[in-house]
Amino acid sequence: MSRVLLTGATGFLGAAVVHGLAKVERHTLVAAVRRPCSIGKCAQVHVVGDIGAAVNWGDALADVSTVIHAAARAHVMRDEAADPLVEYRKINVAGTLSLAEQAISAGVRRFIYISSIKVNGEAIPLGQRFRADDKPAPQDPYGISKLEAEQGLMKLAAKTDLEIVIIRPPLVYGPGVKGNFANMIKLVEKGIPLPLGATHNKRSLVGIDNLVDLIIRCVDHPDAANQIFLAGDGKDLSTTELLRGVGVAMGKPARLIPVPAGMLQLGAALLGKSAMAQRLLGSLQVDISKTCERLDWKPPYTVEEGLMRCFGRSN
Structure with missing residues (x-):
């Protein structure tokens, strides 16, 4: 049984990952949160406060084989920071790389980083699709910070035994979406x-249940190591x-x-x-063929089913 550390466990995505991992008997979940709270089926809950370079992850990483790093400074529509990029870098870059470096010291095998399609760019002409191996072209501080974290993680992977898995989702929707x-x-x-x-236009989306299923697939799939994957429902609207x-x-x-x-x-x-x-x-379409083929994966829910699940309904 593997021990998995999840950051951002109380967030929109993190809470869904907690629920999804609870159904997988081969994984034991350790949750990292900003402040004391009650979380579902977890072996342990560690309060780490605001994520940054100064956080000591020692206790949370004990005996952990995989880290799922979902915590981040999210895209802020009306950012009032004097220099937004500086603020994004504190958490999304420095905080991420500090966690990864401490994970290496703790003997963690795999680090799954939840990035963003904004690393690829903001839009693409109708009929064209972003691909996992395209040259990145982030347009805003959030996307830039995500790319910088990805690049730092891949550098760590190149000189250590830590396996990096990067997942770039487009817009994520589901119950409780904001x-x-x-x-x-x-x-x-x-x-x-x-x-x-x-x-x-056409835009790719990913239902939160599809994204969680993909994340869990990446926890122990051998072909996920040191790869970048795009997520999606497989149908654009x-x-x-x-x-x-x-x-x-x-x-x-x-x-x-x-x-x-x-x-x-x-x-x-x-x-x-x-x-x-x-x-x-505008249009923003993603190509998930690499994700599906390399991981032998397909979205378990259609976009229509995903929308139904937003409102507690099913077909």
Whole structure:
């Protein structure tokens, strides 16, 4: 039985990983959290505070064979820090590499790092797809910090026996999701008419249950070592299709007005909301073929099933 340390155990993704690992008898979970709390089925819970270079991971890493590092300074939409990149680096780079270095000293075999598709970039032309081995092109401080952490981890792997596994998910959705996806759900739930009935973009998403399944597969799959994997549901949706899918899953059809995307982009530019328009109207597709082939994996849930599970429903 392997002992797995999970950071960020109370977060949106971390809590789902806790639930998923509880079903796998061959793994014993050790959870790292910022403050005292009660967590499901864990062998131990370690309070480590805010993650950074100064954290002592000694007790938490005892007898651990695999680390799943899900804790991070997440993408902040309205960052008020004087220098956002400095703040991201404290946690996402320095904190990550300190944990990895201490993991090496503790004899940990594998380190699974939850990165972000933002390492690849913010958008890609319709019909093209980001691939795991593409040249990285992060556009914001969050994406840059994630790339720098990846690069530091791979350097450690090159000179030690620690196996690194990097997973880059696109937008993750599921029960309790926050951020832009949660805002979209609220708008559909309220029945507010939205001018997004004629968008023809394509975006890859990953349901949280699919992502957790992939993470668990990477804990002990021999072909995962020192690889980068992209995550996804295997089916891409336009913003129009996504809103309609949310409505169906919610049992309350979305009210969509077919406004041409060009008009929306122009209006957004005039209002200084071009970045928001890009997220709604631009395309971001990922190629998960390497993930599926190398790990003999496929998403256990379709995107339609994933949306249903957002609301505690199933097909």
